[in-house]
């Protein structure tokens with residue numbers, strides 16, 4: 001049921017966009033074609049560069065159309081990839097395109113609903129869907145491994161602000177009135193919300209997406225509060241102002257990066273088992 005609603009939402013919204021920008025005489029034709037709109041080559045390149053895709057990456061394109069993003073990731077950046085697409089003809093075309101591009105061994109294309117797809121192998125997720133669909137995917141994307149890069153063509157994810165947005169000129173853009181595309185990048189932030197302990201030192205985070213408020217106190221630490229921003233697995237010290245601790249998320253724990261404020265480099269914090277740290 002959920003899948004059906006998601007699919008209907010995607011298709012009806014794409015139809016709405018097309019109706020807004022395409023002359024009446026061609027609307028019947030667009031009704032058939034509109035769910036599949038390709039990302040232009042220069043935007044595809046910008047998406048993959050923005051995500052810093054390389055040979056160790058596995059790129060999953062959600063709603064992969066003719067396979068161009070996954071094929072480009074394999075051919076130009078050496079990545080492996082998976083394309084997931086509802087329309088069987090597009091999946092057949094993608095496999096054919098991958099064979100022609102010489103990347104059939106590195107790529108897979110499946111007829112599958114994106115809401116039924118296991119995303120856990122992806123190190124990079126690409127999307128050219130719709131705002132509503134991005135929002136439906138958001139809870140799953142936020143639960144992916146910290147540091148996973150998410151790139152969306154044009155559409156954002158509501159109040160989860162992108163870490164970076166770039167603009168790419170597209171003079172012959174087929175949808176919308178703007179002649180450019182936006183490329184949004186998010187890095188899945190380490191999940192740090194809550195209380196962490198290192199002996200008697202207490203580290204408390206209140207997290208919203210990649211932003212946090214932190215307080216540290218107890219043990220050898222100099223008590224202090226600060227606000228910061230998570231960049232995947234890294235919690236760098238905020239730039240400017242007093243020196244704050246910085247951390248790296250690793251295997252479910254937080255390691256102090258550089259000796260600061262009474263904390264030695266390498267000090268490890270683990271999640272509190274209750275709502276207090278050992279005295």
Ligand SMILES: C[S@@+](CC[C@H](N)C(=O)[O-])C[C@H]1O[C@@H](n2cnc3c(N)ncnc32)[C@H](O)[C@@H]1O
Nearest residue numbers: 035036037038039063064065085086113114128
């Ligand atoms: C705008 S096109 C983008 C194609 C390709 N990713 C690109 O950027 O060139 C969106 C694609 O998503 C597919 N799609 C929409 N909803 C889907 C779903 N729930 N599961 C799988 N594919 C879906 C559509 O069939 C369409 O081919």
